[in-house]
Amino acid sequence: MSETFMIDGYELVVGLEVHVELATATKLFSASANRFGDDPNTHIDPVTLGLPGALPVLNRQAVELAMRIGLALNCSVQACTFHRKNYFYPDMPKAYQISQYDVPLNIDGWLELPGGKRIGIERAHLEEDTGKSTHIGGTGGRIHGSDYSLIDFNRAGVPLVEIVGRPDIATPDEAKQYVTELRQILVAIGASDAKMEEGSMRCDANVSVRKPGAPLGTRCEIKNVNSVRSLGRAIEYEARRQIALIEGGEKVRQETRHWDENDGRTHTLRTKEDADDYRYFLEPDLVPLAPDASWIDAVRAALPMLPRERRARLSSATGAPADGEAIMVVVERGQDDYVLAVAAAGADASRALVHVKEAYAEQGATPAVPAADLARMIVLETSGKLTSTQAKTVLAEIVANGGGDAEKIAAAKGFEAMDTGALEAMVDEVIAAQADAWAKFCAGEEKAMGALVGAIMKASKGKADGKAVTALLQSKRG
């Protein structure tokens, strides 16, 4: 159980701050396109560049997507305000970021991990992204010591939602589950493509350690974590670093640290003393945002089914556990509707789940194979007309062709149902031929069964059903 996770007698306390770029058509405060990957400085305008006299106008679609995120995370959506966060950086065109400060759009929600644990969400607020700097020359791609810098303002003004989680995460694995689940929710509700590798989802981790029952330890914020895997590694490294400090009689300093993927360590970026004074004040160029109840209700009503509900639905249809691998994988691929359609076409739901999980990895949320085709194949399999091995072969062909009649494919391959009498005769022949193996198997050497099954399968040219063979052998052993 996660509650008992410890490193050298210390508990971990982790809170995640996740920034996601919203999948809007245009930027948060201007009409320029919100698009990744185009030539630098092609999606710019007076507002994006912070030209004198330009004014922000709030993007309604961004508000709506941000509300979707809040509602999907069980937050309260409230009337809110925008503030200016003031600091100088060359890729921040106005020298302030428009963000939300004391009264954000979404507050007090939670995210439920697949196992059922709830991680609190303190707030999810709207803000604008900065441009992107590339520092040429010098070392380490940092601005200090570089020869010159290039700035691409395409990203400046792209709408972000910052989701601030409460420090309810107790293990690196929970952190990974949280981010994975959050990503699935964001994709499911169409709020973001949430790609950590492309930076449309960025995760900072606040990590501290303490002895059980002790007050919270000093936390460090870890930045530059670019994948779910790195997140787990970075948290574990940082926890061990802090524990080593404490055990060595030193104190943990509150600071922001940079995760280095190459050396697998975190490094000091800036200490609390260097922290900027952002001089937040109410953004006078915008008016308060007060979504009325009917708008909030409409957004809530339009929310699609969330991954957690999808997993529960698939679990009750198939009997498989909701947080088991098959359901996790199939729901993440968005193929759960398909599995249910196969079942509705008359097939066994749990076989449908297994086949889709195994054979549909390359298919998207809407596989090319008609649900009825897979259903027919499963019916053949469950009625004993195809062995599970044959079924896999037939299905591979159906998937490769984007559909097909399982009966015809089976016939073309010469697959035919082997009746129980024929199979039993074949088993008896093999037992007689492999008396040694049979004796060992009867003496309780389970390994010997492999040789017997292999021989039977060979004799049947693959037509025998492995499960049936095993069952026969066991019943004959008595």
Place this chain on the structure above:
Amino acid sequence: MAELSNAVDIANAVRNGSVSAVAVLDQYLARIDARESSIHAFNLVTREQARSMAAKVDADVKAGRDPGPLAGVPIALKDNMCTRGVPTTCSSRILDGWKPPYDATVVTRLAEAGAVFVGKTNLDEFAMGSSTENSAFGVTYNPHDTSRVSGGSSGGSAAAVAAGFAAASLGSDTGGSIRQPAALCGVVGVKPTYGTVSRYGLVAFASSLDQIGPFTVDVRDAAVLLEAMSGHDPLDSTSIPQPALSLQASLDRDVKGLRIGRITDLPGGSDSEVEARLAESFDALAAAGATIVDVELPSMKYGLTAYYLIAPAEASSNLARYDGVRYGLRVDAADTNAMYMATRAAGFGDEVKRRIMLGTYALSAGYYDAYYGKALKVRRLISDDFARAYQKADVLLTPTSPIVAFPVGAKVDDPLSMYLCDVFTIPTNLAGHPAMSVPFGTGAHGLPVGVQVLAPTLGESVMFQVAAHLERVAPGGAK
């Protein structure tokens, strides 16, 4: 001083074909040629652009198309309003070489109404000042006495109208920057209700206070310009969602029965002749059947202090973008931070630096509550005081400026006494209300005095009604 034509007469004559817009423009350009060197109203005279705009108006008239209510009216723009392809300097070196790629909404609207832009006028750098002495490009002198200031920060726009360089002009008013120079130059100046005129394309000084308004030779012209400029603009989120103002009908309305508020606890220190003109303006309205009522505005005396925290705080943020990275001046240095500092040290003048420091301090951690936070509370108190006063009165009257135009250089070393020039105008901006200055006789040295008419939010109609009456009865045969 030459007899000045008003914008309405010019537009009527151009529209009916009795005079060409080009001919009108030539008259104004001739006056600029004759006198601009002793006034310095302009940072830039846009002669060629003006000629092509005037020619287009004439072509429209000739083709039977109505060029609009401001057909052929020569108008000057304060040089903090963005004009596409035309340098917009804010009278600061920091914007050296910058040409906006877009027009401010007011510029677009006036152009659509047939206006002809004659140039960009001088101002106190980034509109910070009350005398147009804080310009990086030199002082604008008062056309009534060129040894004196024109007021500020829109001194260039006020002087341009007073000198007959333009039939009307635009200014911006953050704490009195339209009304005070209007009073000092003897012209009409209006600060409309916050949100009435779009700020899109106005280079920000203090965003929650800034508002664009007109300078004109008479009250009717001001009404016509405001009608052309006002109305909702989707590009400015603080723009009030309502159609353009309709003001001309109120100009001839009788003031009989109106309640005119006299502020009994008005801060003192005005010239005696200024106080005398104010008293005469009350008398004139009473004689016309208006009722004079006494009101109190106890928090008004804190307005100046609150303003000098709120406006610099917003300015410190608004002016942070001038960092040498993307446009304007850049002074190269060893690294980025050094470049920022060298650029801003060279690009900004003393008053701008003073206010950036004041504002940064007021917003800083540990000081916010004591300064900026408290100033916001005072701002609310002032609004509350005004709300109570407007239960008793339809409009309030005060002097626009406590003094007449002062000699150039008299206050440059004493920022506090300069700030006091705006004591009567600042509370209006804090409340977001409209107010306007109307010429009303003269004071010391025969220099113009302005009376300020204040009204509640969106009370422009009654404000213009009273202003038009004051204009009709002003002493000394003012227009």
